[in-house]
Amino acid sequence: MLAFLLHAAASSKLPTGNVIKGQNSEQDKAVYFDILGTYMVVYRQRFATLLHNSVIIQSLMIWTTSLVMGGFPAAVSLALSCLSLVLMWVFSLSFSASVAFILPVISPSPVPYVASPWLVVGLFVAPAFLGALAGQYVGFLILQTYLSNVYSKRERLLPATRAELIRLEAERWLFKAGSFQWLLFLIIGNYYKIGSSYLALVWLVSPAFAYGLLEATLTPARFPKPLKLATLLMGSIVPLLVSAGTIIRLASSLIGSAVRFDRNPGSTPEWLGSVIVAVFVAIILCLTSVYLLSYLHLSEAKRSIIFATCILFGLSLAAVVSGIVPPFTDLTARTVNVVHIVDTTEKYGGRQDPVSYVSLFSTTPGKLTREIEHIKEGFTCGRDKPIDYVTFSVDYGCWTHEDGEDGWDESDIPSLLVDSDVSSNGRITNILIDTKGSTRWSLGINTDEIEDFKFKGEEELVPIGDKSSVDGWHTIQFSGGRDAPRSFALTLFWKKNSTRLVEANTVPPPLLKLRTDFNRLTPKAKRVISKLPSWCALFGKSTSPFTLAFLTALPINI
Incomplete structure (x- = not known):
């Protein structure tokens, strides 16, 4: 990356400083998107603003003219057709999201579609489609009821003919409501200069052009006709080509993120x-199928489509419940961490004996029941033993104390010793930190009690001044080479007035907490790793411990 930046910075094609200074950075931003990953479209924000404003003004003029010519009934019809859109969104989101709540109950994994993303179509797209169709159909019936009252006053037709005309008129209003929906999104996106407003533009212009070319007339039709299938095809092809690539990539990113956004395993x-x-799927479906749904209410294939969608949903649920389609495979593995922990944390002012055990946890949501059954080795899982790794915590995990005394030495246990504690002009405490054989460690400092701190002789490690904190802790991570220092002198400057409150019968949080890491496999950890199922893979990051970790802490009442 550095080599690329140096080469790019020296390019003669870059504009000079004077040119950049004279430009309007907001209007000269680039709006860019690709079409199915093949063609790239790029233009300036200035052009996008002019284009969007022109389309918005023309659309508002057309809608105003249409409502003026249609009078009060047209305004009410538009309002009721917009109500159908609201119901479509509510039903679609509700149906799709309800499946997400059911999955953890019926499946061993709450994200059973990770290894087989196509399951998302059956699990979420199908109920979202059924919900959207049901919600819009309710609005369709309400709109029909109103139009029947209007037609009964104006038209003297046979009941069967009048009913058919009302249905056709309601169908057209639903189609036009989809155009009105995209007009609102275009206005909002243009106002806030959102780059992705080009999606609203194409989904508004293309169907509106097709409708105006094949369906609309300057004078309201006395007897509406069924919408032409060519109108839907002509109006949807271009928007689908422009947005398909973006939608697929966003869906893939969300599915991938669903297994690794839990920073503290078990906390969400x-x-x-x-x-x-599910919400993403429902939103995309409501946005892109709003024109299609208006055709289905009068379609003879409606029942067949609903039946096929229900079958798809049922088969997907059956595949998840039965385990025919596993949530993880050898190619798409579940990430796990196996750590041998030696815990020497001080509690209630007294030092407890070191507690040694092997911990197994995963940042992927879901229980580890299947994995434990495969490994055995005496593991117990649950939430009753949270582990604080300083940089993160494990609220749900598995642990075993069997054969946990081998593979580590007491000489590797780190120490936090109070060298001095004075309170002349504010309380100042000097702490001696010895990480023993570890050159990779993480230290948490309680910022509810400590205002500032510094490392004696190592000021460049943490500069003096205001310290940031997350949930009341400032965390330092250190990783050095073979000859990196292992002993440090830490000076703590206490706050003058601590307002921290501790509930009765609870253990107060420590003043300092330290984790030291060793890239060493103990016999127990090695045995557990060798028995990991094929769908599991070890995963580590900068905040994760090595396979051997020592935990210690310094209490508040030093």
Whole structure:
């Protein structure tokens, strides 16, 4: 990356500083998108603003003219057709999201579609489609009821003929409501200069052009006709080509993120990742199928489409419940961490004996029941033993104390010793930190009690001054080479007035907490790793511990 930046910065094609200074950065931003990953379209924000304003003004003029010519009934029909859109969104989101809440109950994994993304079509797209169709149909019936009252006063037709004309008129209003929906999104996107407003533009202009060319006339039709299929095809091809690539990439990113957005394993609800995917699917479906749905209410194939959608949903659920389609495979593995922990944390002012055990956890949502059954080795899983790794915490995990005393030495246990503690002009405490054989460690400092701190002789490690904190902790991560220092002198400057409150019968948070890491496999950890199922893979990042970690802490009442 550095080599690329140096080469690019020296390019003669870059504009000079004077040119950049004279430009309007807001209007000269680039709006760019690709069409199915093949063609790239690029233009300036200035052109996008002019184009969007022109389309918005013309659309508002057309709508105003249409409502003026149609009078009060047209305004009410537009309002009721917009109500059908609201119901479409509500039903679609509800149907799709409800599946996300069901999955953790019926499936061993709350994200069973990770290895087989096509399951998303059956699990979320199908119920979202059924919900959208049902919601819009309710609005369609309400609109029909109103139009029947209007037609009964104006037209003297046979009941059967009048009913058919009302249905056709309602169908047209639903189609036009889809255009009105995209006009609102275009106005909002243009006002906030959102680059992706080009999607609203194509979904508004192309169907509106097709409708105006094949369906609309300057004078309201006395006897409406069924919408032509050519109108839907002509109006949808271009928007689908422009937006398909973006939608597919966003869906893939969300599915991938559903298994790794949990920073603290077990801290977020299991259904959260699936709810995000379900909501995304419902939003995309409501936006892109709004024109199609208006055709289905009068279509003879409506029942067949609903039946096929229900079958698809049922088969997808059956595949998840039965385990025929596994949530993880050898090619798409579940990430896990196996850590041998030696815990020497001080509690209630007294030092407890080191507790040694092997911990197994995963940042992928879901229980580890299947994995434990495969590994065995005496693991117990649950939430009753949260582990604080300083840089993150594990609220749900598995652990075993069997054969946990081998593979580590007490000489590797880190120490936090109080060298001095004075309170002349504000309380100042000097702490001696010895990480023993570890050159990779993480230190958490309680910022509810400590205002500032510095490392004696190592000021460049943490500059003096205001310290940031997350949830009341400032975290330092250190990783050095073979000859990196292992002993540090830390000076703590206490806050003058601490307002921290501790509930009765609870253990107060420590003043300092330290984790030291060793890239070493103990016999127990090695045995557990060798028995990991094929669908699991070890995963580590900068905040994760090595396979051997020591935990210690310094209490508040030093």
